[in-house]
Amino acid sequence: MCESDFLKFLLTRRSIRKFKKKPVDLNLVLKILDVARYAPSAKNSQPWEFIVVTDEAVRERLSRIHMWASPIRKAPIAIVVVCDKDASPTSYHVDCANATMYIMLAAHALGLGTVWIQTLRNIDEIKEILKIPEGKIPIAILALGWPDEKPEPKPRKRLEEIVYMNTYGNKLLK
């Protein structure tokens, strides 16, 4: 893969919220999680663990944690990224966000679709559903499956709005 192919790969990832009925082989999920282990983390603390949820009843409960969680029901698999606060006290959120992003990109590389489902306002409920112990936090849930839609890219801020030179506010691009 040449450099421009990889940039194209990054730019073609989309959040996918509609999935084919086709199942996803668990070996593919393991392949993806194997890649996620290589995400960077503070002091290489790797404060992540993953719960692969195939059970329909469990996915149904997770899909009701809030009004934007319905893709969890529509996808054949959900992956919950569980983070150990004590393993990386200052950086666990960002460490586990890195692992989550690696999962999304590895899935994309295999032609699978994902969408990140917000967990942070519903931590206790999710912990109860999944029997997650004290000190561990579900940082993200990813709905995962074969895409059944091709969404247009979502609008992005222009570089002119967000890039500064040397100090904040000194725009690099006018």
Ligand SMILES: Cc1cc2nc3c(=O)[nH]c(=O)nc-3n(C[C@H](O)[C@H](O)[C@H](O)COP(=O)(O)O)c2cc1C
């Ligand atoms: C932290 C975070 C929480 C998100 N929560 C949800 C969610 O609960 N439900 C949902 O459908 N999408 C969710 N998304 C997906 C975003 O809406 C999506 O990434 C954004 O609109 C950009 O679209 P794109 O991923 O297709 O580029 C979340 C994304 C992130 C990073």
